[in-house]
Amino acid sequence: MFSFKRVRGGVRSGGELFELELIASLMRDVVSILGDDVAVVDMSDDPLAALEKELAPIAEPSFDPVLDRLLPDMSEDPEEARELRELTESGIRSTKVSDLTLVYRTLANSAGEVFVPEADIPAWLSALNDLRLVLGTRLDIDDAERADDVAVKAGKIADGEYSDAALTEDEEVENQLMLVYSMMSWWQDSLLDAVRFGRPRG
Numbered sequence: 001m002f003s004f005k006r007v008r009g010g011v012r013s014g015g016e017l018f019e020l021e022l023i024a025s026l027m028r029d030v031v032s033i034l035g036d037d038v039a040v041v042d043m044s045d046d047p048l049a050a051l052e053k054e055l056a057p058i059a060e061p062s063f064d065p066v067l068d069r070l071l072p073d074m075s076e077d078p079e080e081a082r083e084l085r086e087l088t089e090s091g092i093r094s095t096k097v098s099d100l101t102l103v104y105r106t107l108a109n110s111a112g113e114v115f116v117p118e119a120d121i122p123a124w125l126s127a128l129n130d131l132r133l134v135l136g137t138r139l140d141i142d143d144a145e146r147a148d149d150v151a152v153k154a155g156k157i158a159d160g161e162y163s164d165a166a167l168t169e170d171e172e173v174e175n176q177l178m179l180v181y182s183m184m185s186w187w188q189d190s191l192l193d194a195v196r197f198g199r200p201r202g
Contacts, residue, residue: 001183003190004116011121011194013187014113022180024107027100027127030134033066036097038104066137070096070130096130099123121195128188135181139174154182 001015014020028038071092074084102123106114116124141147156162157175167175 001187004187004194006194007115010115010117011191012113012115013190014110017110017112019183020107020110020112020114023131023184024104026131026134026180027104027107030070030131031097031100031104033134034070034093034097034100036093038101066134069133069137096126099127100130103127116191121191124191125188125195128184128191132181132184132188135177135184139177139181141181150178151182151185154178158182 001019002013004011004013031038074080102120106116106120136147139146139150141150153175157179162175
């Protein structure tokens with residue numbers, strides 16, 4: 001992956017195609033967790049399809065535990081939290097799905113380079129953060145100490161320290177998640193740095 005850099009009109013990054021395809025696939029998975037499908041999210045160019053989607057029964061969302069991280073309660077009072085969820089969850093969920101789908105489509109159609117227009121940067125920041133929350137939940141990251149442990153182990157995995165170890169299937173999956181989480185954390189930080197401190201080029 002390449003770090004994000006400020007350019008005229010937005011920011012630019014990129015990476016190997018398999019890296020971009022992996023992140024796109026993960027974005028699609030998060031949309032699915034939120035109860036939607038990237039194939040039918042944006043119907044703005046097809047009014048009839050948009051109407052059909054609006055009238056269709058609401059699909060039951062996944063009961064995946066990461067939903068508690070993506071859509072947390074907005075109050076410690078159970079009754080107030082329930083009322084706020086009824087009022088706001090649909091809109092928040094829709095916004096997240098829209099942001100994730102935007103990033104998915106950009107990456108899925110990329111030939112290796114990624115340009116993010118200025119107007120799309122907030123959506124990218126939101127989508128990358130949501131994906132990082134999902135990966136962090138899968139890795140049981142709930143405090144700074146655990147996050148540091150994952151970062152250290154991801155570095156060792158990347159350096160090949162576990163290449164000869166006899167790992168179970170679950171351990172192999174966790175190691176891959178750690179690598180992806182570390183990569184996403186770095187990419188998200190590079191976007192934040194480009195937005196905060198970068199100067200347009202070209």
